[in-house]
Amino acid sequence: MRIIVEPSAINGLRKRSQLMVDKLFTVPIEGIGSSIGGMETTVMAELDLALRDWLALH
Known part of the structure; x- marks a missing residue:
């Protein structure tokens, strides 16, 4: 399970x-x-929900 994160001024990513x-x-x-x-x-x-699902913390 992967979450795509686009670069932005807030996150500081370049790609x-x-x-x-x-x-x-x-x-x-x-x-x-x-x-x-x-x-x-x-x-x-989105990360919180994905981690809950992956770790079966429903």
Whole structure:
């Protein structure tokens, strides 16, 4: 399950990207760089629903 995210001034992406709901993994805090932007409310809501479905948290 993938969610397509188009570049915007809010999210800071330079090209079309995918949120890979089916590829969850943890990352050590040291592996996280600086923020490039935020996620639009509509995309966050879509991600929330997709994660609930993928993890069977109905």
